[in-house]
Amino acid sequence: MILDLLKKFTTLWVILVLFAIFPIFTNLLDLPFWNDVVMRIMLLGMAAMGLNIVFGFGGMVSFGHAAFMGIGAYCAGISQYYGIDNGWYQLLLSVLICGVLGVVIGFLALRTSGIYFIMITLAFAQMLYFFVVSLEQFGGDDGLIMDRSDFIFIDLYEPLRLYYLIFFTLAIVSIMLMLLIRSRFGVILQAIKSNENRVEAMGLNPLKFKITGYVISAIICGISGCLFASWQEFVSPDIMHWTRSGDLMIIIILGGLTYLAGPLVGAIVFLLLEEFLPDLLHIIMPSIAENWMVIFGPLLIVVVLFGKGGLMGVLDARFKIGFNKVKT
Amino acid sequence: MTKPVLELRGIQKHFGALKATDNVTLKVEKGEIHALIGPNGAGKTTLISQIFGDLVPDLGEILLDGNIINNASVSDRALLGIGRSFQISNVLMDFSVLENAIVAKISQTRETFRFFRPAFSDPRLIDGGLSILKKVGMEHMSNRKVSDLAHGERRLLELALALAMEPLLVLLDEPMAGAGPVDTISMTKVIAALKGDTTILLIEHDMDVVFELADRISVLVEGALIASGRPDEISNDKLVREAYLGSDE
Numbered sequence: 183m184i185l186d187l188l189k190k191f192t193t194l195w196v197i198l199v200l201f202a203i204f205p206i207f208t209n210l211l212d213l214p215f216w217n218d219v220v221m222r223i224m225l226l227g228m229a230a231m232g233l234n235i236v237f238g239f240g241g242m243v244s245f246g247h248a249a250f251m252g253i254g255a256y257c258a259g260i261s262q263y264y265g266i267d268n269g270w271y272q273l274l275l276s277v278l279i280c281g282v283l284g285v286v287i288g289f290l291a292l293r294t295s296g297i298y299f300i301m302i303t304l305a306f307a308q309m310l311y312f313f314v315v316s317l318e319q320f321g322g323d324d325g326l327i328m329d330r331s332d333f334i335f336i337d338l339y340e341p342l343r344l345y346y347l348i349f350f351t352l353a354i355v356s357i358m359l360m361l362l363i364r365s366r367f368g369v370i371l372q373a374i375k376s377n378e379n380r381v382e383a384m385g386l387n388p389l390k391f392k393i394t395g396y397v398i399s400a401i402i403c404g405i406s407g408c409l410f411a412s413w414q415e416f417v418s419p420d421i422m423h424w425t426r427s428g429d430l431m432i433i434i435i436l437g438g439l440t441y442l443a444g445p446l447v448g449a450i451v452f453l454l455l456e457e458f459l460p461d462l463l464h465i466i467m468p469s470i471a472e473n474w475m476v477i478f479g480p481l482l483i484v485v486v487l488f489g490k491g492g493l494m495g496v497l498d499a500r501f502k503i504g505f506n507k508v509k510t
Numbered sequence: 511m512t513k514p515v516l517e518l519r520g521i522q523k524h525f526g527a528l529k530a531t532d533n534v535t536l537k538v539e540k541g542e543i544h545a546l547i548g549p550n551g552a553g554k555t556t557l558i559s560q561i562f563g564d565l566v567p568d569l570g571e572i573l574l575d576g577n578i579i580n581n582a583s584v585s586d587r588a589l590l591g592i593g594r595s596f597q598i599s600n601v602l603m604d605f606s607v608l609e610n611a612i613v614a615k616i617s618q619t620r621e622t623f624r625f626f627r628p629a630f631s632d633p634r635l636i637d638g639g640l641s642i643l644k645k646v647g648m649e650h651m652s653n654r655k656v657s658d659l660a661h662g663e664r665r666l667l668e669l670a671l672a673l674a675m676e677p678l679l680v681l682l683d684e685p686m687a688g689a690g691p692v693d694t695i696s697m698t699k700v701i702a703a704l705k706g707d708t709t710i711l712l713i714e715h716d717m718d719v720v721f722e723l724a725d726r727i728s729v730l731v732e733g734a735l736i737a738s739g740r741p742d743e744i745s746n747d748k749l750v751r752e753a754y755l756g757s758d759e
Contacts, residue, residue, distance in 0.1 A: 361626045365625045366616050366625075368625075381613070385617050387585045391622075394623070
């Protein structure tokens with residue numbers, strides 16, 4: 183079975199291996215800053231993979247998943263505020279709270295579809311955002327400065343410990359998703375995206391599967407957010423601003439939403455551009471460097487318009503070396 | 511005498527002032543092909559939507575195998591034993607033929623909340639899927655993508671999916687709609703082969719097909735049943751000739 187997964191999800195494995203060995207190079211070249219960039223890529227990539235369960239596989243355009251990242255982050259931040267530094271506990275708390283919120287929001291929002299679903303998920307996310315802003319005790323708008331959580335046996339202040347904690351979490355999430363997406367549940371979720379009426383006529387209740395998918399995706403975003411707090415050593419409502427929900431969607435579309443590796447590819451390209459496009463522009467076109475979005479936006483539009491299936495779709499069409507779409 | 515597979519007792523459905531279904535009482539016996547015909551706008555689709563659960567009747571009872579199913583949801587009714595082909599082809603377009611059948615097989619086994627073992631390479635599900643396709647003679651095209659299939663082939667696949675649940679009753683909503691003459695012949699053959707084993711309620715415009723396949727025919731005009739009987743009775747029925755087939759004079 184492992185061999186089978188290795189064959190089917192080549193791109194994803196290649197990316198994971200690159201992440202695993204990346205610190206060797208930064209160490210040799212003495213560029214520790216790059217580790218930081220890649221940690222951010224892994225965290226947002228993980229959240230985007232989570233969102234893609236509903237977005238890409240289930241065809242549900244949820245515009246509020248940053249809220250779950252925020253909930254995860256605040257689970258870490260608030261726990262620490264009360265002196266509970268244990269990172270494992272914080273992770274568990276994130277999973278539980280995001281799971282419960284996922285059930286509640288999913289149960290209500292998934293009764294709608296299309297534009298209404300987009301709006302209602304955005305509304306819930308905004309609700310949670312302003313709820314967090316109103317928590318004066320925990321910094322409100324200004325957020326909460328915190329230390330890295332205490333993952334027993336793993337001292338996150340040792341070099342690279344946080345990097346590999348994030349990496350292994352991403353690897354575990356990836357492998358779970360490889361299995362999930364080809365399982366009976368995953369197949370039915372994709373069948374619902376393809377034709378909900380037919381699935382219903384087969385005697386399955388689509389809502390059950392959609393809610394389950396929604397909860398799983400919420401939990402993955404929560405885990406990402408909880409680790410994000412340790413990475414940033416700071417939690418603020420910013421993490422769950424609606425623009426981040428938009429970023430997650432852009433990352434997915436950029437990478438290719440019908441591919442399991444799509445969100446990771448998207449996160450790599452998106453965040454590298456975000457990081458280095460301004461610097462690059464400073465060199466070639468200083469006049470617009472401040473407004474690097476002017477270049478970034480059209481770039482995204484080009485990929486979406488001409489690269490059907492995102493960057494993975496372009497690679498797939500160009501090389502035909504067995505990039506596998508998620509279904510098979 | 512055995513229970514009818516499907517029984518409608520005084521079904522009524524109004525849309526505002528429009529009587530879409532007017533006190534329809536109907537029995538579909540086990541193993542028969544029962545055709546429901548009627549001119550455009552007679553309320554055929556409204557009636558079968560109520561049988562399938564998309565619409566709820568204002569009055570009356572729907573019984574499947576002797577049990578009232580008025581309040582069951584669409585997916586519950588499918589589990590209870592109603593298979594369906596839609597008026598417009600309704601298959602999983604992004605999937606291959608075999609994958610369509612496998613999804614049907616998964617829902618038949620009811621072991622749906624499995625999160626780890628891959629479904630499309632499970633030999634049990636592949637065998638099950640192939641046997642579903644065999645019923646309509648599509649097993650040789652199992653690897654083709656549905657989006658590449660011809661219209662008639664999609665209709666056949668849809669029939670296979672409707673049969674996959676081994677339903678007590680299959681609703682076929684205009685299976686010949688949009689099909690060419692060749693497709694119609696092969697589709698008719700497939701349906702004829704099901705006769706006796708499968709109880710079918712057939713809604714169809716093509717009268718040649720109806721008279722070839724049906725054991726009994728019910729005629730719906732303006733929401734009400736005006737006649738029900740064997741094909742020869744129906745073709746000689748005065749009311750039917752006037753209302754539907756058109757009088758000769």
